[in-house]
Amino acid sequence: MPPTPRPATCDRCHGPGFADHAVGGPRQNRGVRIAIATTSAGRVAFLDPDGDLRGECDPADAPREVARLEAEAAPRWVWRDTREWAPALLEAGVRVARCHDLRLCGAILASSTAVAAAGPVARERPAWLPAGPAEGGFESEAAPAASVDRGPVLFDLDQVPEPGTAGSPSVADLVVEHDRQVHLAESSDRPTSMRLLLAAESAGALIAAELHAAGLPWRRSVHERVLEEALGPRPPVGRKPARMDELAAQVRRELEAPTLRLDSQADLLRALRAAGIGVDSTAKWELREHEHPAVAPLLAYKRLARLLSANGWAWLDEWVVDERFRADYVAGGTATGRWATSGGGALQLPKAVRAAVVADPGWSLVVADASQLEPRVLAALARDPAMAAAGRGRDMYRSIVDAGVVATRDEAKVALLGAMYGATTGDSGRLVPQLARAYPRAMALVDRAARDGEAGRQVTTLLGRSSPLPPPSWHAAQAAASQPDATVVDERRARSSARDWGRFTRNFVVQGTAAEWALCWLAGVRTRLAGMAAGGPSAAASGRVFERAPHLVYFLHDELIVHTPAEHADAVADAVRAAAAEAGRLLFGDAPVEFPLDLAVTASYASAGA
Structure with a gap:
């Protein structure tokens, strides 16, 4: 097996590594298990820990049944894909504490060197689970473009499978696959660490669904004002904003190219070279190396063009509804475990539009960033x-x-x-x-x-x-x-x-490993927030589950935002800090490394770093 980066010496056993002493524990992937799936007849079936069919119900009654079982047994729900179940449950006002996402966990186990000794067992995934990262199932954001054969950008489940369709698993199939995955984790060369990773990855899937359901508070009027100040009034369909037209005209004059199309990279490159600007590309860093009167307006034009295309009026119309931006997060969407998005660009929100992220009246934003993670x-x-x-x-x-x-x-x-x-x-x-x-x-x-x-x-x-x-x-x-x-x-x-x-x-x-720390941090925050009493003014746009309780609304690799009633803001800030410290202990035990946070309690995301 190829060498794996692990701590050189364990202070407790003087052997290789110390993560297995510090992570997991009895609560990881333990306790009551209930599998849930849709039958070929369109009914929802529940299988209890003893392998007995707990019952069936119509899909419309499933949220009520899940809520009852959640209250009675606090189970770990086993399902093929969190995206098949969590959205409808949240819409009905039902939130589950734990799950095992067979799709995400199966992908990890399929390619992990930690389970290599299992041999064929690790490759016995059923056909209803998607390909993992080692098999072209999704793209790595860190992999070199020239060396990667591009397959699908994300999992082949960008379109969430319909429960009950041909090829869907039965509830018994889910239990068999869950048992296989648990066996692989337990027989791996780091069972406790693997249990934690699978639990954290599954918690991330729940959080991704909850972030979409609650949405990021977004003031349309503030966003429109940002756009108008930068671009001018909203133009008719098919026309450029006034400010971009002005800058384009200035660039054409300076380059003596009256018919130049600035949005054509080939035309622009020819015009720049014809004007004596020796560039190999139109990249910002390269343009800045040249002192020419066309460079400044061109850079300004490119900046506004990015704002218009990524977060302009069309984006606002599509993605902000009822004062909420609901991005489509994809947990485990890259090979490193970092998240991706399949729409909305939540992981690339420019500073220019962050002023639109404003807490509801009587609420606050707790913004936390793991410093130099x-x-x-x-x-x-x-x-x-x-x-x-x-x-x-x-x-x-x-x-x-x-x-x-x-x-x-x-x-x-x-x-x-x-x-x-x-x-x-x-x-x-x-x-x-x-x-x-x-x-x-x-x-x-x-x-x-x-x-x-x-x-x-x-x-x-x-x-x-x-x-x-x-x-x-x-x-x-x-x-x-x-x-x-x-x-x-x-x-x-x-x-x-x-x-x-x-x-x-x-x-x-x-x-x-940083993505693993961030997942544990997120999961720790989620657990602590769930334990807080609801209260304060209503944030109805956040949905039935979250309208009176602190809740996560944004995540970006090492940064998160919690939307909370103002009266709970200090307690939420303490919870976020405590979860960060816990994540460090879970992964690294007593390693003398701190994970400080830049944390702000504010009404506006734009002022968090001020």
């Missing part, structure tokens, strides 16, 4: 005492400067990012060796992950999610370079693709 995760993964010491303050980059490793905060940031993403040129290439001398364990961990990737091996996160294997094109390039008649071009291509994949695996172990 990935470098801290690297320090904890590697058990690097020097890097852990640098992370004990709120600003890890400043601490690295204070330790004399590099001269400036910017250099510290560039060096750390370069180390995690495999930069070998420019400032990163110059500074990374200084980090290696100061933090040898941390740099050795990512270097080892890179070497594994360059050799075509998988790497695995702390809890057990493994990277995809390189695609066929990667192997073809390596094979061509090893042939007796290989050319210099073949050898160069093989080296390049190997390095690219090594950069992917180098970052995978850190980004994937």
Whole structure:
């Protein structure tokens, strides 16, 4: 089995790793289990822990039956896909505490090196479960574009399957698959960690559904004002806003190209070169290197064009209803475990429109951002005492400067990012060796992950999610370079693709483990919020489950927002902090690494970082 980045020494048993002592516990994937599925006759069936059919009901009665069983048994619900059940339950005012999402958990187990010893059992997934990441089931945001064979961007379940359709599993099928998955987790080389990962991934699926149901509070009037201030009045369909027309005219004058179409990259590039601006692309960073009177208005035009296309009036009409933005989150949507979205662009909200995110009257937003999460995760993964010491303050980059490793905060940031993403040129290439001398364990961990990737091996996160294997094109390039008649071009291509994949695996172990920390943080916040008493003014647009209770409304990799009655804001802030500390303990035990939060209680998202 290829080496996996795990802590070098356990302080309790002096063996490899310490995660299994710190995570999970009796509550993970234990207790009562109830499977739920739709029968071929269109009825909803429930199977209890003893394997007996608890009963059947019409779909319209399912929320009431789920609510009854939830209150009586507090079960872990077993279903094929959270997206098949959670939306309708939430709409009916029913919220479940725990589930086991067979789709997400099956994908993790299908490619994890932690279950490799199970052999064929790990590959016995039924046909009604989708492909996992190692089989082209979804795209990795970190993988190099030139080296990845692009299949479907996300799981093949972008369209949620209809319960009861041909090929749908019976409730007994779900139990068989659940037992198989539990067996794989228990027989893996890190059972407690794997249990936690499957529980956290399933909790993430519930949270994704709840984020959509509650929606992010969004003031349409504020958004429209932002658009009008930046772009001018809303134009007729098919026309550009006035401000963009003005900037386009200015660019044409400066380039002496009166008929130039600024939205055509080819035409724009020709016009720039004809005006003596020697660029290879129209990228912002490249344009800024040239002092020409056309550059400033062109950059302004491109900025407004992005605002219009990504979050303009058309976006507002489609995605904001009843003062709520309801994004379609996809839990586990990338190979590293980071989330994706299948609509709405929630993971790319520009600062310009964040002013529209405003709490309801009598409510507040608790906005929390895990400060410099990935470098801290690297320090904890590697058990690097020097890097852990640098992370004990709120600003890890400043601490690295204070330790004399590099001269400036910017250099510290560039060096750390370069180390995690495999930069070998420019400032990163110059500074990374200084980090290696100061933090040898941390740099050795990512270097080892890179070497594994360059050799075509998988790497695995702390809890057990493994990277995809390189695609066929990667192997073809390596094979061509090893042939007796290989050319210099073949050898160069093989080296390049190997390095690219090594950069992917180098970052995978850190980004994937950071995603696991974030999932545990989210789940901890959700549990604590559920225990708070409802009260205060109504936020009816958030739906029946959340209209009087604090609830999560936004998540972005290492940042979350809770919408809460103002009277609970301080308690919510304490809960968010406590959940972050708990996530660190769950994953890293007593590793001396802190995970501080930048936290604000505010009425507007735009003012959170002020």
